[in-house]
Amino acid sequence: MPEYAPLDLPDNPKLVGNITHFARALRRAGLPIGPGRLVDAIQAVAAAGFTERRDFYWTLHACFVSRPEHRAVFAQLFRLYWRDPRYLEHMMAAMLPAVRGVQEDRGAQAAEKRAAEALLDGAGMPDAPEQEEEQGTEIEIDASLTTSGEEKLKSLDFEQMSTAEMAQAKAILARMTLPIDPTAMRRTQAAATGRIDAARTLRGAMRFGGEIRDLKWRTPKLRYPNLVVLCDISGSMSQYSRVVLHFLHAVSNAKGVGWARVHAFTFGTRLTNITRHLETRDVDAALRAAGAEAQDWEGGTRIGTCIETFNHDWSRRVLGQDAVVLLITDGLDRDDPDALARQMQRLHLSARRLIWINPLLRWDEFAPKARGIAAMLPHVDSFRAGHSISSLEDLAAVISKRDDVGERDRLMRLIGR
Structure with missing residues (x-):
């Protein structure tokens, strides 16, 4: 946290109302905040005081943030809500392309759009703060140039999408297919x-x-292969895995696109078979049932252990008939890299093709420096990004090409193999 000037907060009982509204905005942005945490936060601020913004920030942070992936959303909302009007202008510029009076072009970072949307959607609430009127800051928004261009949406990172954009993205994914060419017997x-x-x-x-x-x-x-999906649902993959599962639901229920059957597994600290849930026609009911089945959502990651469980319990059942395996994970694992490499090799030998989808590949400076990534990379046929609709469309275009390697060879050279 950077240094801040002393806070200029309203006197009680206004402070309670402001903290309550701030907690509501955090909840809309995805943080699991209930009445108990709100009461704890109010009591903690009363006990700790708020003479400095840094102390106030970390007091609320201790009460409202329980997962590492929520830190960015909390930081953005804190700066938006607790009187940083220039930052508010930046956020609105990220959400709407035409904001008069804001000259600085600034791309939205991860979690910023959801934070801004969660706060601005509730700006008209009765207990909303009134400080902005005192400062005289007026922002005039011209929405005439705002477009929901599908091409722009397709290239947008899932992590940077607002709630409305995410709904549009899921609608597009529901219409997509993942066609595969049959194998001659x-x-x-x-x-x-x-x-x-x-x-x-x-x-x-x-x-x-x-x-x-x-x-x-x-x-x-002609024989069509099975599609077997292993999807990481740990904390670092939470946003991506939820979107990818929407896509897999559409693939699982599509007719006439080739796959003999789609088998889906989730893993974090344990492996869970969610195949029967994805076969439910209603996507919301399907993912709700899958979430109830998988108890390790947004938890830790044990990739090697989960792949070992799959190889031992499921590979002979679902990897017949030249199955194609999609491994969706960022590869950030703390288990023994040698054991992970052995299990990846076994999985690779059992499948027709093993394609690794990694959202970290969206970064131009990405390099396989993590031990888990370096251990897994030699045992895949293709290594591709999976952070946007466009990246999934690219996957659909090349999944039948046995010679497609994606970024595997380039990254292999970086680790000297």
């Missing part, structure tokens, strides 16, 4: 063209005293 079937079927041709000739009147043809039978 050794067994053949009768056909109008193809290769000559000598056995059937000779059997037909026997009916006419050995005279061949018609040639019979055959072609290889």
Whole structure:
């Protein structure tokens, strides 16, 4: 936290109302804040005092923030709410492309849009703070140039989407498919063209005293593979995994796009099979049931242990018929990297293709420095980003190409392999 000037807060009981409204904004932004935490925060501020903004910040932080991924949202909302009007202008500029009086172009960082939206949506509440009127800060918004361009939305990071943008993104994902080309089998079937079927041709000739009147043809039978998805639902992947599961629900329920069956598993500290839940036609009911089944949402990560469980309990059941495996994780794991590498190698050998989807690849400066990422990378066929709708569309375009490696080879060179 940077240094701040002494706070100029309203006298009691206004302070209680301000903290209450601030807690409501945090809740709208996704923090799990109930009445108990609000009461604790008010009592903590009364006990600790608020002569300096730093003390006030960390007092509320201790009461409202319980997960590392919530720190960014809390920081943005704190600066928005507790009297930083210039920062408020920046946030509104990030949400709307035309804000008069704001000259500085500033891209929204992770969690900022959700924080700004959570606060601004409730600006008209009765207990909203009145300090902005005292400062005379007036922001005039021109919404005439605001567009919801689908192309811009497709390139936007899931982590930076507002609630409205996320709803639009989920609607687009519900219409998307993940088509796969079938595999030709050794067994053949009768056909109008193809290769000559000598056995059937000779059997037909026997009916006419050995005279061949018609040639019979055959072609290889086609078999569609299974799609097996292993999705990381730990704290660092929470926002991405929820969106990807919406996409997987659409893939699981799509007809005529090729997959024999879609098997889905989530993992954080343990492996959970959610296949039957994704087969529910209603996406909200499906994900609600999947969330109830997986008890380790937004928890820690034990990638090696969970992949070992999959290899031991599930690989023979679901990886038959040249299955394609999508591994969706950031690869940040604290388990033994050698054990993780062994389990990845076993998974790779059991699948037709192993494709790793990593949202961290959205950063241009991304490098496989983490031990878990370096251990996993040599054992995948393709390494691709998965942070936006466009990245998922790119995946759909190349998933049938056996020679597609994505960014794997480039990153392998960075680790000297």
